[in-house]
Structure formats: structure tokens, C-alpha cells
Amino acid sequence: MITEAAVEREHYLNASYGLKSWLLTKDHKRIGLLYLATITLFFFIGGAFATLIRVELLTPQGDLVSSQTYNKLFTMHGVAMIFFFLIPSIPAVLGNFFLPIMIGARDLAFPKLNLLSWYLLVIGGAFSLFAMIAGGVDTGWTFYTPYSTSYSNSWVISTALGIFVAGFSSILTGLNFIVTVHRMRAPGMTWFRMPLFVWANYATSLIQVLGTPVLAVTIVLLFVERVFHLGIFDPARGGDPVLFQHLFWFYSHPAVYIMILPSMGVVSEIISTFSRKSVFGYGFVAFSSVAIAVLGFLVWGHHLFVSGQSLYAGMVFSFLSYFVAIPSAIKVFNWTATLYKGSIVFQTPMLYAFGFIGLFTVGGLTGLFLAALGMDIHVTDTYFVIAHFHYIMVGGALMGYLGGMHFWWPKMTGRMYPEGWAKLSALVIFLGFNLTFFPQFILGYLGMPRRYHAYPEEFQVLNVLSTAGASVLAVGYLIPMIYFIWSLRYGKIAPANPWGATGLEWRTSSPPPVHNFEETPIVSHDAYDYSTVMGEEIEVG
């Protein structure tokens, strides 16, 4: 990773060497990279499961794998992608690396706790990986009772334990971020001078700290029910299976915002930088993150419209669900307005940000379909839902993550990625994504239920389109994997501020020194004041 050019100056990568210097590091930047390696592994594991799912669905008959195996594939795809990739992705990698630098801090408030968080994710991941290798789990990532407690003969306990442990990683990271933002801001870094990425991660941290304990409680209940048959969820013992759904979604709906909010923060940074303009309606965009975090806790019941929940509860949850649409819409309109009379360039991060806005818009609008009670009774539990949440989580969260990875890669590694290949892969991912998931909206409205190993023949054409798209998408994801690794040795040396961006992270060298700044920065301007960087020589990579 270290070449002659970079060796000249000491920075966080060459300050010390050896496995121990990484595994016992308290440097938030190195911990960010440890997370990067961990979640990349899970992304490709989850991606392999997705590939097998799509190949199976090429034909209506269940002919590639058995039903039992298919059920394990979609379950493990969900578990790997949600709990071990998407939830940690932006906060634990980019947040860990950049949140302290962006507010001018030397590290997070609790560096040892930060390292512990990574170990918890690894331990949790090991439990879940063990379950996958030992035989897999077949309950769906939602673990609905009484199937998961009384009927499934798969590795439910070790998977659930893995998620339980990983949850504490998420809680501790959230706690660390909240304290850091409150206590560690540099002189002059007022709340309303903070970059929107910091606001978004702050809002996300609130959800992580308040929501994840409920997931932990739910998993403990699942555990004692499965092992000791207490009768909490099992109707044969006087329990209520729908209670599990309430508890599960009380965390897992806000978890959607854990995945999407940090991405929105990334997009705000990128849109501003590559149009060289302050984000339009900064205060509205900042507070809409907090509004989403708060409202996100009030809408879990919209997953239960056909579960037997009361008619009036359904109405209240439908009503409240529409409220979440407003802060999301405010963000999209403000990003678009930021472009107005800007000075726009089309480097790779900007292409991902455009992709994010487009796909998140489609994902958000189709959420309005699902929140409408009379519509939901038809489309819930069909491929319409699958398409909707992949537009949010892959089209939204993942596009934001990749945009952020490209945006900050020069800072993290001191190397530029190859721009031409990166633009190509952004385009391939956008097209492949739409080809994969758009047909699934139609499939869902036609009535194809989710989690079907075999399906009626009339759904085949759309499934073939979707699988074709998935293969394009897979290529799109492999290209960055290759050129990112390539760039570590062969990429152009990155200047301190390749994009002409305003954040404090661009005021320090690439890669940053161990303590982030040679001297503590003093902040005297708003977050996106481009007049402050215009005097500098701007090199565009």
C-alpha cells in the first residue's frame, strides 16, 4: 500500500506497521478501514447469495437449488446485506473516518470504544457466518414467529446471536458519534456550520442508540422462546405471533433510515462540491434528517396492514407514514435547487449523487403506494415491496455509499481512482440496477409473492429481464472493486483537495496525519463557502 512518494511524509498509514498496529489501533481512520474490509467481505457474500437467487428465478420451476436451499439463500442474503453491510456501511466506514475530521477533532470521543465496536461487529459476523457455513438459516431476515421459534430446523439461534452482538457495535458507534459531535467540535465549528454529512450521521446515531436496544430485546425473546418454549409468541402456549412483528419492526423500520440517512448526508456533500454551491436550504436539509429520525419511530405498523392489526391502528400508521414523505421530499427538492445556477462538473461522485436522487425518488414515490391502505392489501408481500425497498436501500443507500467512497477515496488512500473506469461503472450500475428492479414493480402488481422458489409461467419474461439486469449489476460492482485495489499502487497521487471542496477534511493532507491536523483548525465560515477555497490552486483529478 505504501509507495516511495507517500513514504516521504508521515501519515496514518505509514506511522506504524504490523498486524498488531492495526488490530489494536485506536485511530478512527484505521478503524474505518478495518470496517471497510469487514463489510466488503459481507457485501460480496450477500452478493453471491443474490446471484444464486436471480439465477434460480430464470425459470419458473425450482430447478437450480432445492426449496430449502432457496429459502436459506434469500434469508442469508438479507441478513448479510442488512445487518453486516448496509447498517454499518456509511457510518462505520466513512463516518468513522470523516466525522471527527469534518468537525476538526483529533479522534472520536471514545477511541477504545470505537475499536470495541469493530470487534463486536466481527464477533457478530463470525456467529452469523458460522451459521451460514454450518447449514444456513431459512426464516427470512424478518424471523417471523412462530415459524422461527417452533418450526424452522435451521441455525436460527446463532444467526440471531450474531445480529444481537452486531447490534451493540451499532449502539456504541452511535453513542460515540453523538458525544463526539457534542463535545469535540473545533473552535468556531457551530452546529449550523457543520457539514450536512455530520448532521445526517448525528440523526442516524440517535436511531442507532434508541432503536437497536429494542432489536436486542426482541432477539432475546426469540431466543428464550425457541430454547425454553415460554409462550411469548407461540399461540399454542397463549402467546401472540403478531407481537413479534410489532417488536421487530419497531427497530427494523427505523433501521431503514439508519441505512438511508447517512447516504443523504453523502449526497449533500457531493452535490454541493461538484456544483460549487452551498446546499440550498441548509437548515431545512439538516432538520429534515432529524425529522426523519424521529418520525421513523412512529410508522412501524405499516408493515402489519394485513396481519390482523386493528382497522384503526392501520389508519393511524398509514396517516403517519405519509408524514415521513415530506422531509424526504424536502431533501430531494433542495438538492435539485442547489444545482440551479451552479458550476457543475460530472466527476464520478456527482454521477452517483445524480443516480441516488433519481433512484431514491422512485423508491420514495413507490413508498407512497405501499402506505395507502387499500393499495397495500394488494401489493404487500409481493415483488412490489422487493422492488421498492431495493430502490431505497440499493438505489439509495448503496449509491450514496459508492459515491462517498469515490469522493473520499483520494483522502483515505492518497491515491486517485481511474476516472474513466469509475464513470463507466457508475453508468453500468445505474442501468443494471434499473433493469434488475424495475420489472419487479410490475411483477408485484401482477401478484407474484416474494420468497417464491418456483412461480407461475406468466411471470417468466419479467424475471428473465430482472436476472439479466442483475448480471449487469454484478459486473458494475466488480469493476470498482478491481480499480480501487489497482489504484492503491498505480493511482495518481492525490492532492490535499482534488475536488475544490470546502470541508475541513480537505484542509489536511491526503492521507491525513495520525492526529488529522498539524494544528487545530479554527472555523470562521459556513460549511459550504466556496470563496474560501477559490484562492487555492485546485487540481482536478
Next chain:
Amino acid sequence: MGKFQLFPVQASTLAPEVDHLLYFLLAVSVFFTLLIFGAIFFFAIKYRRRSEGELPHVQHTGYTLEIVWSVIPFGLTMVMFTWGASIFFNASKPPNDAIQIYAVGKQWMWKLEHMEGQREINELHIPVGRPVRVTMASEDVIHSFFVPAFRTKQDVVPGRYSTTWFTPTKTGKYHLFCAEYCGTRHSGMIGWVYVMEPADYQNWLSGGAAEGSLADNGKKLFESLACNNCHKEDNTGRCPNLVNLFGKQVQLAGGGTVKADEAYIRESILQPQAKIVAGFEPVMPTFTGLVSEDQVLQLVEYVKSLGPKPAAGAIDTGTSSQGRPGAPPAIPAKR
């Protein structure tokens, strides 16, 4: 590749209502998608960077603009909420003259029973133009009764009765799916709904090899399980007389009353200690594990047939009308 379609058949009174809402949602979505995409493309081209030294003017937050683009979407979403909720609310009330069907979901099949005693597996024959109410139970895990052509879906939760209903408008053969993941052969828990002309339906009913009506089978079961040793019709048994019980308020030991509806009778068979009738000892053993959900349905139907007659079809399971507790009580079906 099979026959290709882009839009599902409309085969119930609910289907066009849901589709109309879909058209509205699609129109709003297409409008906003084009607006956002169009604006991004237009700005991105028009305001592309032309020289490295460009510094755009700082724009200050336009409060009017922020309010406009918050209030307009909010208004539109409230239309969506009201429209969606009104379809849902109206669809929660089954009409009085609905034909009653019982369904039991188990891994991995649907067992469907008609009042006249016809039993079907993974097939349901019903007449066109008449409302049909399906009262459902599960033997094991959660299933979901989903007929895309009818645009209706209802989870079948074990331990309680769930209800759905629809009025078919078009004869034909339609998919019945289980929509809630229920284990290994979930995707095999599928079947067909045959919507027939009323005359054909009558022929089908009389042609089938029905082994007595549901209530008759329930009576036989009642006797073979020796329920009648204690539940005597002359009030001399150790347990309550079940004649004229259904639909009445029952006084419970320790105070309180409960309505003798389907859910109560089901509970009294499976968990007899849960609610003890005033004046009786808790002597009844549980029948959990001894009778299947469809046998419970037969017993419930037998108790209903003991009268009183006008309330014979009343279904107030506490989770009535699409299984939602708190929904307006169902109105007795005529038979």
C-alpha cells in the same frame, strides 16, 4: 416463456377500486419523477462548469419555496391517505348475504370447506356476483390468503380466526397464493379459485361427494369425542348446555361476561380453562392436539346450528372483517 402480461385481471368489485387508486398514484409519481429528472438534466447541462475560476453566487434559503414544496406534497399525500383508507375501510365490512367458506392453512396447503360440506384442497369453487366471506384458521405458522385477481390479501395467524371477503365479478380461474413465508414449500402453497356461473356452481355443489354438511360433521364429532356426556341438552350435565348459546352473552365465574362468538367457542375447546362459565367447575380437559383446526371449525359450526337461529351465521370473532379487531361487527349472513 409462458404468456406475458403487464397488468393483472380485474375479477372482483374491489379490483377496479384499487386500480383507480393505482392510476392516481402512478400519475403523481410520473409527474414528480419527470419533474426531478428533467430539472436535474436541464440544470446539469445549462449550468455546467465553463471555466475553472467560476464562483456561483450564493443563494439564500427561499422560505416561500420551502413552504410551497412542503405543502403541495403534503396535500397530495393526504389525498392518497384518504383514498387508500376509504377503500380499506369499505372493504372491511362484509355484506350480509355473503356465502360462508371456511379455510384452514397448513404447511403447505389450503383446505377449504363449504357450508354444505364440500371439501377442497388448493381449490375453491365460488359463484360469480355473490359476496364470499372466508373465515380462516392456521394449523401451524402464519400464512396469507392472496388472490391477485381480487386485489385482496389477509394473513392467517395461528391461534385466532381471520376473515376476508370478496365479490367475484368475472368467471374464470384465478391464482390463489400463500403470501406470507411459511417454510420449505411456501411457493407450493398455491391453488386456484374457480369463479363459476351460479347455475354451474349449484351443479358443482350437488355433484360433489359431500359427506354431510359442516354442522352434521360437527355433530358426529361432538358425539365421538363424547362431548355430549357433559354438555347435555337438558341442563343435567356437568358442563353448560350449548343449545341457544351462540351469539349470547355468557356470565363468567369471577364476574364479567363474554359474547359466545366463534373465537370464544374455539378458545373453550382448545383452552377450556381460559374462561369458566359461572356456576360450573373447571373440569373440561383441553382438546389442543386432539382436534385439528378444521375439526374445530366443524364443532363451532355445530354449536352455531344449535341456535338461536337468527344469529346462526353471526361472526364476531374479535378479529372479524379482514381480521381486524375493532372493525364494525359483521352482520349475520343469511343461509
